[in-house]
Amino acid sequence: TQGDKLVLAERQGPVLVLTLNRPKALNALSSPLFEQLNGEFAKAQVDDDVRAVVLTGGEKNFAAGADIKEMKDKTFAESYKADFLGSWQKITEFTKPVVGAVNGYALGGGCELAMMCDILLCSSTATFGQPEITLGILPGAGGTQRLTHLIGKARAMDLVLTGRFIKAEEAEKIGLVSRLVPGTGKEVVDEAIKVATQIAGFGGVAVQAAKEAVNAASELPLAEGLRLERRLFHGMFATKDQKEGMAAFAEKRKAEFSHL
Numbered sequence: 001t002q003g004d005k006l007v008l009a010e011r012q013g014p015v016l017v018l019t020l021n022r023p024k025a026l027n028a029l030s031s032p033l034f035e036q037l038n039g040e041f042a043k044a045q046v047d048d049d050v051r052a053v054v055l056t057g058g059e060k061n062f063a064a065g066a067d068i069k070e071m072k073d074k075t076f077a078e079s080y081k082a083d084f085l086g087s088w089q090k091i092t093e094f095t096k097p098v099v100g101a102v103n104g105y106a107l108g109g110g111c112e113l114a115m116m117c118d119i120l121l122c123s124s125t126a127t128f129g130q131p132e133i134t135l136g137i138l139p140g141a142g143g144t145q146r147l148t149h150l151i152g153k154a155r156a157m158d159l160v161l162t163g164r165f166i167k168a169e170e171a172e173k174i175g176l177v178s179r180l181v182p183g184t185g186k187e188v189v190d191e192a193i194k195v196a197t198q199i200a201g202f203g204g205v206a207v208q209a210a211k212e213a214v215n216a217a218s219e220l221p222l223a224e225g226l227r228l229e230r231r232l233f234h235g236m237f238a239t240k241d242q243k244e245g246m247a248a249f250a251e252k253r254k255a256e257f258s259h260l
């Protein structure tokens, strides 16, 4: 119904924790949910006090995909004209670090959303998959592209063409997730908040540049990527955080970054 909070936003110091909140539908990603999620990211982008984001579906499931009931009667003309799913991209334009925490299902659009996170943690309850083929469609938000960059063609083809689900251990082994965290619910969310808090304590300019440079690796030819990396690196010498970070090292004390 209108006015439902489909995304819960909670501040934990410099970290914004966003929790998808449609538990009865296993957090199926409806258009209203995505609008709210984009809205939260847009606010976080311009809020200087937010230094990192944790994205999770909570203790049960991350997201079982785009909302199939909402999609089932769509026509080509409708989805093409409205650029259906085009706005999902907005999250990838967010310049601060995003740490994902996955319990339970991360399927279809849910797996694609998880892959948009910069660092992805999962618990042993996590199940990933791109089951679109079983619905008569193909992935539409990165499941053929980001997934292939992450795990390679052989494995991406296997998942995309068979729609089979993989468990946490396999996801970790093939490099779909950054870390498999012990526990079956809250632990992975707590760990994500810990990781995000750690990153939030580093210099914000360097963090943003590091994210930009790593992301460029899947867009640019090597020579261009290396050039971008070097230019960003040179730029760090214009920041207060570089002076502070290196002075603190020389003086054997902890750096106090000002994100300037």
Ligand code: CO8
Pocket (backbone or CB within 6 Å): 024, 025, 026, 028, 029, 064, 065, 066, 067, 068, 069, 079, 084, 085, 105, 107, 108, 109, 110, 131, 132, 135, 137, 138, 139, 140, 141
């Ligand atoms: N959409 C809508 N509702 C969903 C979805 C979904 N993706 N997933 C689960 N639900 C609903 C169920 O309908 C059910 O609702 P109700 O209680 O009203 O019947 C409720 O959530 C609980 O689900 P189940 O009873 O099915 O729970 P089970 O534990 O039996 O099964 C599964 C869990 C295996 C996860 C099962 O729910 C399932 O297979 N879900 C669908 C998974 C899927 O196919 N995801 C991919 C969707 S397509 C997609 O994401 C494409 C994105 C890009 C689109 C590109 C278009 C251009």
